[in-house]
Amino acid sequence: EVQLVESGGGLVQPGGSLRLSCAASGFTFSRDWMSWVRQAPGKGLEWVANIKKDGSEKYYVDSVKGRFTISRDNAKNSLFLQMNSLRDEDTAVYYCAREIGYFDYWGQGTLVTVSS
Amino acid sequence: QSVLTQPPSASGTPGQRVTISCSGSSSNIGSDTVNWYQQLPGTAPKLLIYSNNQRPSGVPDRFSGSKSGTSASLAISGLQSEDEADYYCAAWDDSLNGWVFGGGTKLTVL
Numbered sequence: 624e625v626q627l628v629e630s631g632g633g634l635v636q637p638g639g640s641l642r643l644s645c646a647a648s649g650f651t652f653s654r655d656w657m658s659w660v661r662q663a664p665g666k667g668l669e670w671v672a673n674i675k676k677d678g679s680e681k682y683y684v685d686s687v688k689g690r691f692t693i694s695r696d697n698a699k700n701s702l703f704l705q706m707n708s709l710r711d712e713d714t715a716v717y718y719c720a721r722e723i724g725y726f727d728y729w730g731q732g733t734l735v736t737v738s739s
Numbered sequence: 740q741s742v743l744t745q746p747p748s749a750s751g752t753p754g755q756r757v758t759i760s761c762s763g764s765s766s767n768i769g770s771d772t773v774n775w776y777q778q779l780p781g782t783a784p785k786l787l788i789y790s791n792n793q794r795p796s797g798v799p800d801r802f803s804g805s806k807s808g809t810s811a812s813l814a815i816s817g818l819q820s821e822d823e824a825d826y827y828c829a830a831w832d833d834s835l836n837g838w839v840f841g842g843g844t845k846l847t848v849l
Binding site: 658660667668669670673682683684685718724725726727728729730731732 | 741772774776778783784785786789790795825827829835836837838839840841842843
């Protein structure tokens with residue numbers, strides 16, 4: 624059974640940093656692209672970033688470029704999102720998802736709240 | 740403002756057929772496949788339709804998708820109360836080099 628479990632969310636002040644993790648199981652993690660997708664409270668889905676199976680390619684939505692970094696550790700079946708210079712508008716539930724031309728599996732999400 | 744355009748709401752009575760539209764451009768829907776996601780209240784999104792019109796295992800055949808040019812549609816026939824959810828279309832955008840979503844359509848079963 625495929626499982627994606629996010630962790631690392633919490634309350635952080637504007638300008639602060641947070642590192643999200645996503646533990647994957649039930650599939651060969653190293654064979655698939657992975658993505659982070661977020662959802663602000665009461666709003667729609669927004670793709671944040673993705674990373675190629677070997678980590679050699681990464682893409683970001685414009686609003687997080689230069690502030691967020693996606694990475695992965697295939698030996699530990701883990702996906703990460705390092706978030707720096709956080710802004711109020713980054714407040715959202717962050718989901719990790721397996722990407723195979725579409726997002727077929729999603730985690731349950733972790734809430735990030737940016738507030739003073 | 741979402742790159743893909745969906746109506747914010749849709750509704751129908753049990754047993755009816757409803758459709759949800761998704762409009763894009765040549766850099767996304769016009770050049771790539773469309774996927775649809777269902778998000779029940781308080782839960783993570785779930786893949787509903789992939790590659791324009793393919794249903795993952797376990798998705799009832801009441802759900803169907805289509806694409807023409809730079810637009811796509813999701814159709815739900817034999818509407819049921821458990822279909823009440825938010826629905827999102829998505830596609831890869833070649834100009835933005837990223838995934839784009841529609842703003843979501845809230846489906847209400849009356």
